[in-house]
Amino acid sequence: MPQTISQQLMFAQTLSAILETVINQFLGYNLHGIRALKPLSEKTLTIKLAELPFPLSFTVIDEKIYVSSNDAPNDCCLITSISSLIELKKEQQLTDLIKKDKLDIQGDLKVAQRFADIAQTLDIDWQSELAKRIGDIPAYKLGQLGRKLLKTLNFAGTKIQADASEWLIHQKRLIITAAEMSYFNHDVEDVEQQVSALSQRLDKLTKHISKLS
Amino acid sequence: MSSHDQNHPINNDTSDENTTHFGFQTVEKNEKESKVASVFHSVAQQYDVMNDLMSFGIHRLWKRFTIDASGVRPGNKVLDLAGGTGDLTAKFSKLVGREGKVILADINSSMLNVGRDKLRDLGLVQNIEYVQANAQYLPFEDNTFDIITIAFGLRNVTDKDMALRSMYRVLKPGGRLLVLEFSKPEHELVNKAYDFYSFNILPKIGELVAKDGDSYQYLAESIRMHPDQDTLKTMMDAAGFEQTGFKNLTGGVVALHKGYKF
Ligand SMILES: C[S@@+](CC[C@H](N)C(=O)[O-])C[C@H]1O[C@@H](n2cnc3c(N)ncnc32)[C@H](O)[C@@H]1O
Secondary structure (H helix, E strand, O other), X not given: OOOOHXXXXXXXXXXXXXXXXXXXXXXXXXXXXXXXHHHHOOOEEEEEEOOOOOOEEEEEEXXXXXXXXXXXXXXXXXXXXXXXXXXXXXXXXXXXXXXXXXXXXXXXXXXXXXXXXXXXXXXXXXXXXXXXXXXHHHHHHHHHHHHHHHHHHXXXXXHHHHOXXXXXXXXXXXXXXXXXXHHHHHHHHHHHHHHHHHHHXXXXXXXXXXXXX | OOOOOOOOOOOOOOOOOOEEEEOOEEEEHHHHHHHHHHHHHHHHHHHHHHHHHHHOOHHHHHHHHHHHHHOOOOOOEEEEEOOOOOHHHHHHHHHHOOOOEEEEEEOOHHHHHHHHHHHHHOOOOOXXXXXXXXXXXXXXXXXXXXXXXXXXXXXXXXXXXXXHHHHHHHEEEEEEEXXXXXXXXXXXXXXXXXXXXXXXXXXXXXXXXXXXXXXXXXXXXXXXXXXXXXXXXXXXHHOOOEEEEEEEEHHHOEEEEXXXXX
């Protein structure tokens, strides 16, 4: 596979390094947060966003959260897209998103919920933290995204557990037919194509920007 | 050697059987090891500070990229070869967990000592071992490791082919080698800028901060004499590695090569 500029510039590693630094800095100030880490020891939450060409995995090891951009085995995985998160204006829409397959949570829900609890305890002002490191405008965008993600996780944790019947509808769908599988494969190809188009576009833009500057 | 040849050929083979490169100089093979040793004895104390300073901190991202690409899992046994002050070891030690093990191996006792002190200060003791070893003659049994990394180390090794074969031997089937090393920038412009930086600015920083311009001159020269991306890949193939490939980072200033033993 040809290498993209974002790979070369290690965008994934930069993002995960920034997340890791900020999260652990805040954990350092927050005893409650550290206590909340205990039950999550060696647990991993992975978030896959359709628009991001790499996953983000958060693993708790010895009172710290390690962030990586590889597809490590995880205990819980949240698969969605930025565009669906933007759709998520009201919490009630979450179950809709699940039904429409725009959001999927695989694995141990409790893990997602606990991570969300910690995130809430830390109450990181992502926008200002990121602005210190990457500038105002991207920080604003990422900050927005972070809030949406957190909201989703939180809501998923509480609402879905309470509302077991809704959840079961989703769970039942785990039994898949051959036709569904072939649709799925088709979708995967689609996403692959979209991602490669997106990264080509990113490359072009980056080249364009470097020409301008 | 400040007025170096800007068009120096990369990987030019002016060395015969008994000689090799020490930066741009041709030296006797047995002499290189002691010269490299004295470079790293002399930079050991300031190594970490200089690394951040000279790479603008980007070496941390290169290393993070390496860890991400290693596919490390809890329980793995990892060899951080030419591991020096142990940056990779520190991260691996966390990721392999209590069931796993990381061995920090380096030929140089000063670098190992700085590494050991640093890792102990970080509270990392449980699953790390320290071994003074030459990459060419690894003192481990066949099929021992799931992962071997060698970061910014291979270019200092006298007989690189021999070292690669030795790494192959101690890897488990299914295991992988990751070589993180300076390489050849893809674009001429980057190459020129990088040359200017390495030969004019880097040794000056070395002189000012570490009071050791010569060592940093050697580092710059050794980077240029290191095999380029394709050559290193071919060397890995020849040593027996399979599915070899590389990723250029920062425009090819650095490349991460990966290969498997099956
Ligand atoms: C530039 S440092 C890299 C240290 C560390 N891996 C890092 O990335 O920060 C190179 C290291 O290679 C070690 N080295 C040189 N020749 C070696 C050999 N033949 N076998 C093992 N280590 C060697 C040196 O002692 C030194 O610590």
